[in-house]
Amino acid sequence: MKKSMNLKHFNFNTGVLYSEDANLLELSDSLETPFYVYSAQTIRENCRSYKKGLSSSDLACYAVKANSNLSVLSLIKDEGLGFDVVSGGELKRVLKIGADPKKIVFSGVGKTKEELKLACDHEIFSINVESEYELELLEQLNKIPRISFRINPDIAAESHPYIETGKADCKFGISEEEALTLAKKYGVEKINLVGVSAHIGSQITNTDLLVEAYEKLENLADQLVSLGFEIDHIDVGGGLAIDYELEKNFSPDELIKKLKQFSSKYNLTLEPGRSIVAQAGVLITKVLGIKENGSQKFLIVDAGMNDLMRPSLYSARHKIDNLVESSEKKDLYSIVGPVCETADSFGSDFEVNANAGDYLVIYSVGAYGSSMGSNYNTRLKPAEILVDQKSHKVIRKAETFDNLIKEEEL
Numbered sequence: 433m434k435k436s437m438n439l440k441h442f443n444f445n446t447g448v449l450y451s452e453d454a455n456l457l458e459l460s461d462s463l464e465t466p467f468y469v470y471s472a473q474t475i476r477e478n479c480r481s482y483k484k485g486l487s488s489s490d491l492a493c494y495a496v497k498a499n500s501n502l503s504v505l506s507l508i509k510d511e512g513l514g515f516d517v518v519s520g521g522e523l524k525r526v527l528k529i530g531a532d533p534k535k536i537v538f539s540g541v542g543k544t545k546e547e548l549k550l551a552c553d554h555e556i557f558s559i560n561v562e563s564e565y566e567l568e569l570l571e572q573l574n575k576i577p578r579i580s581f582r583i584n585p586d587i588a589a590e591s592h593p594y595i596e597t598g599k600a601d602c603k604f605g606i607s608e609e610e611a612l613t614l615a616k617k618y619g620v621e622k623i624n625l626v627g628v629s630a631h632i633g634s635q636i637t638n639t640d641l642l643v644e645a646y647e648k649l650e651n652l653a654d655q656l657v658s659l660g661f662e663i664d665h666i667d668v669g670g671g672l673a674i675d676y677e678l679e680k681n682f683s684p685d686e687l688i689k690k691l692k693q694f695s696s697k698y699n700l701t702l703e704p705g706r707s708i709v710a711q712a713g714v715l716i717t718k719v720l721g722i723k724e725n726g727s728q729k730f731l732i733v734d735a736g737m738n739d740l741m742r743p744s745l746y747s748a749r750h751k752i753d754n755l756v757e758s759s760e761k762k763d764l765y766s767i768v769g770p771v772c773e774t775a776d777s778f779g780s781d782f783e784v785n786a787n788a789g790d791y792l793v794i795y796s797v798g799a800y801g802s803s804m805g806s807n808y809n810t811r812l813k814p815a816e817i818l819v820d821q822k823s824h825k826v827i828r829k830a831e832t833f834d835n836l837i838k839e840e841e842l
């Protein structure tokens with residue numbers, strides 16, 4: 433078996449890509465393309481890599497937004513992780529799979545009264561409050577749930593501007609000063625403030641930034657304790673990067689060691705998303721045709737920006753390769769989808785050998801792939817397949833046209 437990249441559970445065997453024991457060519461011939469394939473073993477190992485360094489009073493809460501398929505959530509629950517949700521819908525998803533409410537944190541910049549009520553009714557681990565108006569809504573609801581203040585520590589995540597969430601001018605969280613002002617204004621009688629949290633952004637390669645955020649949070653936690661609040665945890669958010677070039681690994685275990693070396697005065701909570709699921713997923717797509725315009729040679733494939741938004745939204749580059757190895761000469765192509773937008777492109781200068789009807793594999797799509805998908809251009813959501821060693825199952829059927837239009841009225 434040839435190891436072509438740094439993905440333990442995706443390997444070429446006699447020229448064909450396998451996910452665990454599943455032959456992806458056989459799957460492609462039996463399903464409609466495009467479709468997502470996830471490796472259960474990869475997800476389990478990534479969960480274990482987080483759990484390894486944590487004590488029983490710490491908590492790793494998987495960020496549901498990265499991939500919210502119920503079977504994926506269920507797999508992660510079975511590994512003992514909790515969940516970070518950012519909407520009532522995500523909260524309902526994790527309740528549906530039987531997640532323990534004591535392991536759920538609820539972040540998000542615009543929570544509604546109904547969403548807050550749902551979280552209160554289920555007595556979740558923490559509502560991560562991001563604005564004073566959330567405290568007002570909780571007062572109106574006559575509820576005193578466990579809450580944390582989400583802080584905006586004014587730290588740049590050093591990634592793409594769209595996924596930096598911890599700089600002073602962005603919409604997330606509140607400043608340390610405001611947190612102290614609110615803590616004094618409401619006091620221990622009116623709020624059950626048990627934590628402080630932050631999430632400075634995503635695709636963070638320099639983990640010292642997370643230690644820096646932790647330091648600020650701990651400083652604030654100490655001040656809140658001196659005001660009489662019983663702070664039991666610090667939630668440093670998610671954000672650990674993955675390598676889209678498939679060459680190196682960023683280890684959750686090392687990140688946790690670094691944070692714990694800095695301090696372990698409070699219990700630690702983390703909210704990893706991408707680092708749990710990104711490398712577990714590939715998107716299989718079929719080449720529709722080849723054309724040349726101006727200086728560009730295009731491979732037009734049947735997956736588009738509605739299926740995988742990251743390249744169009746963040747100029748992200750995912751590795752793309754032939755699903756079946758070929759000894760024929762490769763060429764340089766721009767690989768584009770069928771959506772009527774110039775932005776519907778996976779990028780240029782991909783070296784592949786492909787003809788109409790051939791399959792390509794797009795790597796590292798387990799996070800922010802399917803969960804960011806849309807029906808733009810009335811394109812149907814693709815199927816999702818979960819491979820688990822020798823078995824595989826469809827965990828989301830390919831959408832049908834009738835299902836897509838069923839809520840519309842004529």
Ligand SMILES: Cc1ncc(COP(=O)(O)O)c(C=O)c1O
Binds near residue numbers: 497540672
């Ligand atoms: C509040 C919060 N926590 C956790 C995450 C997960 O981040 P990542 O997928 O980079 O680990 C996000 C992602 O945007 C987030 O907004």
